[in-house]
Amino acid sequence: MRSSSVVKSGVMTALLAGAILAAGPARAFDERIFDDKGEVKAQSNPWAVFQFGFSAYKSGHKEQAVEAYRYAAEKGQLGATWKLARMYAEGDGVDRNDYEAFKFFSEIADQDVEPGSPEESYMSDALVALGSYWQSGIPGSPVEANAAAAQQYYMRAAANYRNPNAQFEMGKMFLKGDGVKKSVQQAGRWLQLAAEKGHAGAQATLGNLLFQSGKVVRGLAMMTAALERAPASDKGWIRGMQEEAFALAPESDRRTAIALAEDYLTKGTQ
Numbered sequence: 001m002r003s004s005s006v007v008k009s010g011v012m013t014a015l016l017a018g019a020i021l022a023a024g025p026a027r028a029f030d031e032r033i034f035d036d037k038g039e040v041k042a043q044s045n046p047w048a049v050f051q052f053g054f055s056a057y058k059s060g061h062k063e064q065a066v067e068a069y070r071y072a073a074e075k076g077q078l079g080a081t082w083k084l085a086r087m088y089a090e091g092d093g094v095d096r097n098d099y100e101a102f103k104f105f106s107e108i109a110d111q112d113v114e115p116g117s118p119e120e121s122y123m124s125d126a127l128v129a130l131g132s133y134w135q136s137g138i139p140g141s142p143v144e145a146n147a148a149a150a151q152q153y154y155m156r157a158a159a160n161y162r163n164p165n166a167q168f169e170m171g172k173m174f175l176k177g178d179g180v181k182k183s184v185q186q187a188g189r190w191l192q193l194a195a196e197k198g199h200a201g202a203q204a205t206l207g208n209l210l211f212q213s214g215k216v217v218r219g220l221a222m223m224t225a226a227l228e229r230a231p232a233s234d235k236g237w238i239r240g241m242q243e244e245a246f247a248l249a250p251e252s253d254r255r256t257a258i259a260l261a262e263d264y265l266t267k268g269t270q
Contacts, residue, residue: 046075053080062093073104081107082122089129098133099141105129109153115160127157128166135169147179158190167194168202175205184209195222200230204238211245220245220257225264 053068066087072080085104088097108126113119131153137145151173157166171191174183188209194202207222223242230238246254 044071046072046077046080049075050077050080053083057083057093062087066094073107078108078111078113078119078122082126085126085129098138099143102130102133102138102141102143105133109156115162120161124157124161124163124166127153127161128163128169131157131166131169147173151179158193162193162197164194164197164199164202167191167197168199168205171202171205175209198229200226200238201234204230204234204241208241208245211249216249216253217257217260220249220253221260221264224257224261228261228265 049068050072053065053072056062056068057065066084069080069084069087073084081104085101085108087093088104089101090096105126108122109130111119111123113123131150133143134146134153135150137143151170154166154169154173157163158170167190171187171189171194172178173180174187174190176182180186188206191202191206191209195206204223204226207219207226209219210222211219213219220242223238223245227235227238227242249257
């Protein structure tokens, strides 16, 4: 997935769910929202339509949800724009279309959202998604791979909204000199920030940096703990990194690192 991490989707879902507790079960068609042509009625309240869209989505009526989200998004509901972007990015209820997702994420990125505001999560996630799109490009679209553009979006999310996925991406870019001047020091700074938020990939990468700099035990311990914490999608590359480091380390350092990793996992600290 595009970096989608995305990252805070549980918080977003909780916020939306809380807002529609009184909305009742969604129907495949609601005459209060749609006209006899299946289009959202003119002058409908955007927030009410957004509520209906979320309820319809949760009930499996995704076509109705898309129409509701489109109307709410056109009327300025940022959450609806974000939901449409995610649906197109993931092929969820619509045909997957990364360029359509990119356009919706871009609409969000153009807004002025204060850090700490209720809409922060939408902005933060959109910026990371845009960074990922610019990093790899979108085949068959005007969006060609552009590391400098990717860096700008990741930096906004990392610095303004403290997004751990963006901080991790910034760390990797500084490690490789991808779109920025290569700097192990800057890489370590961003990786540390993401690692402190529990980002397993950042913990593993930072551990590998420590290992390579001669801090063998701590580096091995961080990689080992990160492997245990990592989601399934990241376990493969983290395991490869960790096993390679273990193969190079003395037996005494391995044993000490395993014990330290268990301490990290128990106490939740690095």
